[in-house]
Amino acid sequence: MSEYNFKKFTKRGSKLGNYSISVTSSYSFGLNSGFYSKEVIKQYKKVVLFYDKAKNAVAFHFTNDEDAEGAFTVVHHNTGTTGSITARSFFIENEINKKELVGRKIPQKIQDEEFGLLYVMQLLEQIANKL
Numbered sequence: 001m002s003e004y005n006f007k008k009f010t011k012r013g014s015k016l017g018n019y020s021i022s023v024t025s026s027y028s029f030g031l032n033s034g035f036y037s038k039e040v041i042k043q044y045k046k047v048v049l050f051y052d053k054a055k056n057a058v059a060f061h062f063t064n065d066e067d068a069e070g071a072f073t074v075v076h077h078n079t080g081t082t083g084s085i086t087a088r089s090f091f092i093e094n095e096i097n098k099k100e101l102v103g104r105k106i107p108q109k110i111q112d113e114e115f116g117l118l119y120v121m122q123l124l125e126q127i128a129n130k131l
Contacts, residue, residue, distance in 0.1 A: 020104040021060070021121055027088035027098060029060075031074070033081040035107065039119070041083055046071035049087060050118070051094045059118040060085075060107070096123065 019038060022030035031041055041062060048071050050059035063071065075084045091098055107119040 018104070020106050021119070022104045023098060023101045023123065024084075025098060025102050027086065027091045029058075029085045029087060031083040031085070032104065035119075036082050039109075041074065042076055042080065044074050047074050047085055048072075048115075049085075049090050050115070051090070051096075053094065056123045057120055058123060059110075059112075059115075059120045061115055061118050 018032040019034035020032045021035055022032060024030055036042070039062075044062040044064055046063050046065060046068055048061040048063060048068050050061070051057070052059070062074065065071070072085050072087050072090070075086070077083055090096075101123045105121040105123070107121040110118050110120055112118050
């Protein structure tokens with residue numbers, strides 16, 4: 001019996017350092033590989049979105065509750081390392097000018113008293129293109 005507890009690494013080529021969510025030009029959010037992997041998003045089917053207009057921030061609450069009011073479907077891509085959320089109605093309803101906001105943002109994890117675990121991102125903050 002070995003004194004080590006090795007775990008085989010199988011994610012060769014994954015961009016695990018990209019802990020971010022992207023705002024895309026097609027009214028959707030891209031769940032980049034680092035965020036998707038670290039937060040184990042593959043276990044969720046739905047997401048409830050929140051918007052704070054004054055702070056220009058979006059919050060994501062991932063869930064498996066099929067009856068969650070207003071929840072969007074989390075699309076899991078074939079690679080198994082990324083996902084996306086098509087949210088056209090969310091962008092239009094909140095009058096979010098997506099062209100100005102396209103790019104990757106780093107979400108912050110917060111525990112909200114009313115809604116539970118949320119991932120919050122500022123829409124105007126962008127990660128340098130060097131990532």
